[in-house]
Amino acid sequence: LAAGCIRAKSPAVFIARLREIGDELLLARPTAVNLRWAVERMIGLAEGMAEHSTEEIKEALQQESEAILAEDIAINRQMGMNGQVLIPDKATVLTHCNAGALATGGYGTALGVIRAAWEKxxxxQVIADETRPWLQGLRLTAFELMEDKIPVSVIADNAAGALMRRKKIDVVITGADRIAANGDVANKIGTYQVAVLAKAHRIPFYVAAPLSTIDAATKNGDLIPVEQRGSEEIARIGGRQIGPTGVMTLNPVFDITPAKYVSAIITETGIIRPPFKKNIREALNRGRSRT
Structure with a gap:
């Protein structure tokens, strides 16, 4: 879309403007690493075509974006098939935020595993955390699952522990925005507390994410930048001011779940289990050998 809006005729000017737009996109989502992977892939393609016309570069970028979309859907489906073996029949599965078709090219990561289990x-049964403050679980995850006729119930974010204690949850599965080299996971705020609760109740906590989500250059989760947003997301609901005017808020958008709380990471090449540092490195090497 950005490439189509650039009017420059000179390939050099076009590529320079494309880089600027790419940098703006990356600043918009500093925690997620998949966005950087896709942006760098597109800019790398354009830079490799510096001797071509701008129209040829635009056409190549269009084709590459369609290839990324097709690859993403295929990867999600393979992840689903790999991960569904971890979901027992008649299980109640808790998920947090939205890691479905609406958050990916299609099918989903965490929801892809759930879909694959259902298709098998x-x-x-699925329980979706509402996921404050933007309610992705209520608005998006519940919508997707209802469209697929997969039984789903939405709970308040602070209800998960009580349900685990009553043995109403068998498995937890989430997506990820970035995974460090040691297996620490950055995901939507609230993921960490769910993982801690799952560990305390001896419930497996799985993360479904493509290999492109693994940032081998980031040694651990403490080095992952966590996006902070404004107070209006918490103090206002549905556009209406709920909190006192001028109330102070803390609004981190993501949190870091240490690897010790993660039972396994589901990828398109297979399931990565602890010890994560060693097994993640091997999984990335296998992934490179396939490309």
Missing amino acids: GKRI
Whole structure:
């Protein structure tokens, strides 16, 4: 879309403007690493075509974006098939935020695993955290699952522990915005507390994410930048001021779940289990050998 809006005729000027737009996109989502992967792939393609016309570069970028979309859907489906073996028949699965078709090119990561389990005939139930402050679980995850006729119930974010204690949850699965080299996971705020609760109740906590989400250059989760947003997201609901005017808020958008709380990471090349540092490195090497 950005490439189509650039009017420059000179390939050098076009590529320079494309880089600027790419940098702006990366600043918009500093925590997520997939965006950087896709932006760098597109800019790398354009830079490799510096001797071509701008129209040829635009056409190549269009084709590359369509290839990325097709690859993403195929990867999600393979992740789903790999991960569904971890979901028992008749299980109740808790998920947090939205990691479905609406958050990916299609099918989803965490929801892709749930979909694959359902398509395999497993009679599962899903519990979706509402996921404040933007309610992605209520607005998006519940919508996707209802469209697929997969049984889903939405809970308040602070209800998960009580349900785990009553043995109403069998498995937890989430997506990820970035995974460090040691297996620490950055994901939507609230993921960490769910992982800690799952560990305390001996419930497996799985993360579904493509290899492109793994940032081998980031040694651990403490080095992952966590995006902070404004107070209006918390103090206002549905455009209406709920909190006192001028109330102070803290609004981190993501949190870091240490690897010790993660049972396994589901990827398109297979399931990564602890010890994560070693097994993540091996998984990335296998992934490179396939490309």
